Amino acid sequence: MSNKYIPPEYGSKGFTCPICGTYSEQEWIYPSYSGRLTPVSGLAISFCRYCENTGRSENTYSVWVNEKLVYPISSNAPLASEDMPEEVKEIYNEARNITTLSPNAAAALLRLALQKLVVELGCQGKNLNEDIGELIKEKKLPEKIGQSLDSVRILGNYAVHPGEIELKDDIETAIKLFRLLNLIVDYTITHPKEVTELFEKIPEGKKEAIKKRDGKKE
Ligand SMILES: [Zn+2]
Numbered sequence: 578m579s580n581k582y583i584p585p586e587y588g589s590k591g592f593t594c595p596i597c598g599t600y601s602e603q604e605w606i607y608p609s610y611s612g613r614l615t616p617v618s619g620l621a622i623s624f625c626r627y628c629e630n631t632g633r634s635e636n637t638y639s640v641w642v643n644e645k646l647v648y649p650i651s652s653n654a655p656l657a658s659e660d661m662p663e664e665v666k667e668i669y670n671e672a673r674n675i676t677t678l679s680p681n682a683a684a685a686l687l688r689l690a691l692q693k694l695v696v697e698l699g700c701q702g703k704n705l706n707e708d709i710g711e712l713i714k715e716k717k718l719p720e721k722i723g724q725s726l727d728s729v730r731i732l733g734n735y736a737v738h739p740g741e742i743e744l745k746d747d748i749e750t751a752i753k754l755f756r757l758l759n760l761i762v763d764y765t766i767t768h769p770k771e772v773t774e775l776f777e778k779i780p781e782g783k784k785e786a787i788k789k790r791d792g793k794k795e
Pocket residue numbers: 594595596597598599601625626627628629634
C-alpha cells in the first residue's frame with residue numbers, strides 16, 4: 578500500500594479508492610444485459626479490494642459511465658480547514674463535490690474561494706493579483722505561501738480560459754490546489770490565532786518586559 582495519490586482511472590487495475598482513500602487493487606465488471614429491449618452500454622463498476630476486505634465502508638464499489646467516474650461524487654480532496662471562513666468553505670465544498678467529474682470546474686471554484694478569502698483577510702476584492710501582492714507585503718507572507726496564492730489564482734484562471742495549461746482531466750493537480758487553499762488558511766488564520774491565544778497566557782509583567790526589550794511604547 579502506498580500513500581501517494583494515484584487518481585482513479587477507467588479500467589485501471591489499481592488506484593487510490595475514492596471511497597476509502599487507500600491505494601488498492603480494483604476489480605472491474607462491465608454490466609451490459611438489462612433484460613430489456615435496449616442494452617446497457619458504457620456502464621462499468623470497479624470494486625475496491627481494500628474496501629471489500631476491511632468492510633469498513635458501506636459501499637465497496639465506484640460507478641463509471643462512459644469512462645467517467647460518477648459515483649462517489651465526493652473526491653479524495655481534503656476536507657476544509659476548520660478555520661476556513663464559512664463563505665469560503667461553502668465554495669470549497671462545492672468544488673470538492675465535483676472534483677472527480679470536473680477537475681477543471683473545481684479549480685475554477687477554488688479560485689473563487691480564494692477571492693472570497695482575501696476579502697476576509699482585509700483586501701478590497703477587486704483585483705486578485707493586486708490583492709495578493711498587498712497581502713504578501715502587509716502580512717509579510719513567506720515566499721512559499723505567496724506562491725501558493727498565485728498557483729490557485731493562475732491555475733484556476735486556466736480552468737476558465739485554457740491556454741498553455743489544460744486542467745481538463747487533471748484530478749491530481751486539482752487535489753493539490755485544495756491542499757494549497759488549506760495551507761493558506763492555516764498560515765493566515767489558524768497559526769496567528771494559536772500564537773495569540775498562547776501569548777495571552779503569559780503574565781502581564783513578562784509581556785511588559787518583552788515590549789521594553791523590543792522598544793515598543795504602550
Ligand atoms: Zn476502497
